[in-house]
Amino acid sequence: MLKINHIAKTFNPGTITEKKALLDVDLHLNEGDFVTVIGGNGAGKSTTLNAVAGTFLVDKGSIEIGGVDVTRLPEYKRAKYLGRVFQDPMTGTAATMTIEENMALAYRRGKPRTLRWGVTSAEKKQYRDALAMLELGLEDRMSSKVGLLSGGQRQALTLLMATLQKPMLLLLDEHTAALDPKTAEKVLTLTRKLIRENNLTAMMVTHNMKDALQYGNRTVMLHEGRIIIDIDRETKARLTVEDLLKMFKTASGSGLTNDRMLLSQ
Amino acid sequence: MEIINYFVDLAGSFPKLFNQLPGAAAQGLIWGIMAIGVYITYRILEVSDLTVDGSIATGGAVAAMLIINGWSFWAAMAVAFLAGMLAGLVTGVFHTTMGIPAILSGILTQLALYSINLKIMLNKANTAVSVNKYTLLVSSRNVRALTLNNPMIPLIIVTILLVIFMYWFFNTEYGCSLRATGANQAMSRAQGINTELNKVVGLMFSNGIVALAGALLTQYQGYSDVNMGRGAIVIGLAAVIIGEVVFGKFKPFRGIAGKLLAVSLGAIIYYLVIQVVIWMGLNTNDLKMLTALVVAMFLAFPHWKGKLAARKAAREAMNGGNGHA
Incomplete structure (x- = not known):
């Protein structure tokens, strides 16, 4: 479903702010895989996700989604294959537009946008049912501006929007990091539910080691722009957070440096 | 003593003011159309586009030249609209393809348009289009007439048609994607929207409307002038802001159509106050x-x-200590 073939990326090459973000990332995902991605500060977790999403073009290597080579495609053209949820709840939705307008935008992902009416009454009914599933009462506020929603509500909505058109790949970039623990838990449960029900292939970056082990069928750990650990479902089931930290130390030759990760222990 | 005299004189000249108000309202209507164009970039796309100072004069120059060469005012206005779109296209290409900040892109186009507008008018700074010689849609001559050829009638009709068109357009699938582009670019791209293209289209559309206003203004005042757009963006912004401040509180002015009507009324208020x-x-x-x-x-x-x-x-957080931040 996803083939990341030895990609590399250096930001601002040849300048004082040069940053070798990805050295050699190689990762293949099968259909239905749910991979959690962990790693220290600046390991390249989000950069890997953004490389797949097309926020920037990679310097080396290639990326295939569902058999299509997307390496040179701009971000907006890759969107038809991807559902995305961002770390910042403000990023995934348009604050000045209504809930139903936001959903209608997501519903048309990967389709030509014509001069037909932007939100039809038939689809409104569909959105209402989908929103009701969130159990946040949003189905009764469909013509409210998204800017009036809380961070957790916006993140839940973004998640729903990402799966409204079944994506080949769902990219979750620390999408619960900005939420309070209780809301984060809710959004994670919803994430799992949506992935299971739609049988989605997904990549989830997280700083929470416990979540990384608890969710998904595979975990990869990045360090200095490379994948240093790749754990399958069976191994995951047996591992504890302490085991994972030990594995990291052996594989990287250093301690783990992720402030948020350590704080969340 | 002097101040009393001033007010006495002022009261005496009240009929004069009364005489001038219809003209101010008509000008307000024309600039209201221009301000609707500004609204597309300033409020919907969230870019400040200074092209308009040039493109309003382009619209005026094109309309004047075509009308004196025997074109109907309708055709002249249509071509003025297209010329404005072309100006917007140039700014859009400067901004997106060439990566120049939007505000600077507009300034560059505006500067270039000064030369182009002179060229359009065959190197003259102004061109007369007298209502005595040509058939025009609007003319200031009839602005106080209580007849059907009062220019305010076609201006009100054009404004209403424009507002209806914009209401429809910004509620279509494509129009929604334009609004999304202004609201959140990262989100828009994640939903497969070509934000760069949308910015260009928005700039073209906006400047087309501004040039149309220029074509109307030229007919109304009976001449086109290469300097007629100086400070146009500021008048456009004034109309947008006055409209929002005065009418924003009222519910009928919350939707797209209402907001645009408020902009038009804002321009009228501006000219009446002036x-x-x-x-x-x-x-x-x-x-x-x-x-x-x-x-x-x-x-x-x-x-x-x-x-x-x-x-x-x-302050409340410091005093209360247990307040909800």
């Missing part, structure tokens, strides 16, 4: 300075309001 201020004795040479200051104050208002609210919240 007329009153001139009547009260303001030197017309000081007008642009006054307008700039008033717009600056209105633009600063939300900023100050936010600061005040933040300071108040901080």
Whole structure:
């Protein structure tokens, strides 16, 4: 479903702010895989996700989604294959537009946008049912501006929007990091539910080691722009957070440096 | 003593003001159409586009030249609209393909348009289109007439048609994607929207409408002038802001159509107020300075309001200690 073939990326090459973000990332995902991605500060977790999403073009290597080579495609053209949820709840939705307008935008992902009416009454009914599933009462506020929603509500909505058109790949970039623990838990449960029900292939970056082990069928750990650990479902089931930290130390030759990760222990 | 005399004189010249108000309202209607164009970039796309100072004069120049060469005013206005779109396209390419900041892109196009507008008018600074010689849609001559050829009638019709069109357009699938582009670019791209293309289209559409207003203004005043767009963006912004401040509180003015109507009414209010201020004795040479200051104050208002609210919240947090931040 996803083939990341030895990609590399250096930001601002040849300048004082040069940053070798990805050295050699190689990762293949099968259909239905749910991979959690962990790693220290600046390991390249989000950069890997953004490389797949097309926020920037990679310097080396290639990326295939569902058999299509997307390496040179701009971000907006890759969107038809991807559902995305961002770390910042403000990023995934348009604050000045209504809930139903936001959903209608997501519903048309990967389709030509014509001069037909932007939100039809038939689809409104569909959105209402989908929103009701969130159990946040949003189905009764469909013509409210998204800017009036809380961070957790916006993140839940973004998640729903990402799966409204079944994506080949769902990219979750620390999408619960900005939420309070209780809301984060809710959004994670919803994430799992949506992935299971739609049988989605997904990549989830997280700083929470416990979540990384608890969710998904595979975990990869990045360090200095490379994948240093790749754990399958069976191994995951047996591992504890302490085991994972030990594995990291052996594989990287250093301690783990992720402030948020350590704080969340 | 002097001040009393001033007011006595003022009261005496009240009929004069009354005589001038219809003209101010008609001008307001024309600039309201221009301001609707500005609204597309300033409020929907969230870019400040200074192309308009040039493209309004382009619209005027094109319309004047075509009309004196025997074209109908309808055809002349259509071509003016297209010329404005072309100006917007240039700014859009500067901004997206060439990566120049939007505000600078507009300034560059505006500067270039000065030369182009002179060329359109065969290297003359102005071109007369007298209502005596040509059939025009609007003319200031009939502005006080209580007949069907009063220019305010076609201007009101054009404004209403434009608002209806915009309401439809910004509710279509494509129009929604334009609004999304202005609201959140990262989100828009994640939903497969070509934000760069949308910015270009928005700039073209906006400048097309501005040029159309230029074509109307030329007919209304009976001539086109290469300098007629100087400070147009500020008048456009003034109309947008006055419309929002005066009508924003009322529910009928919340939707897209309502907001655009408020912009048009904002422009009318602007011109009526200007007329009153001139009547009260303001030197017309000081007008642009006054307008700039008033717009600056209105633009600063939300900023100050936010600061005040933040300071108040901080004070409450310090005093209360257990307040909800």
